[in-house]
């Protein structure tokens with residue numbers, strides 16, 4: 001069973017979160033998307049993606065630079081768990097928008113997506129990331145609610161993530 005965690009981070013917040021979660025899922029290979037070709041994700045069975053939201057609701061730039069490669073990716077029978085970072089105060093209208101976009105992209109690749117979090121447990125005005133009434137992954141706001149990060153990770157791990165990895 002090949003496992004990988006890929007993070008996309010501007011100043012290291014997503015990196016730190018990725019390094020915290022990966023061992024809890026038995027993932028030893030943790031890479032910066034700058035050093036990894038996303039088209040190679042299909043060589044792995046269990047995939048953790050940790051990506052921050054930037055510039056008005058967009059996926060972090062280094063990840064976005066390779067986003068077109070998902071068009072040719074087949075993630076059938078691959079388990080994917082998503083974590084995104086956002087800021088519910090300074091970016092309250094595009095809160096964690098990267099999550100919904102990542103979810104749609106991975107779903108188009110036929111990935112088996114696992115894990116969710118409850119949008120009512122966060123402080124923000126708007127988000128484009130609600131799917132079927134939930135955040136389809138772990139949304140985090142380390143900038144304003146760092147004290148909730150560990151408990152949010154713990155809760156999310158129990159929404160089918162730990163058992164799937």
Ligand SMILES: Cc1cc2nc3c(=O)[nH]c(=O)nc-3n(C[C@H](O)[C@H](O)[C@H](O)COP(=O)(O)O)c2cc1C
Pocket residue numbers: 008009010011012013014015052053054055056057058060085086087088091094095096097142143
């Ligand atoms: C220029 C800039 C734009 C941002 N845009 C958004 C946004 O649209 N939505 C959001 O939820 N967070 C936004 N954020 C907040 C970041 O996602 C958050 O600070 C995150 O923790 C950064 O993680 P990183 O250091 O791993 O990139 C933005 C931050 C910056 C600096």
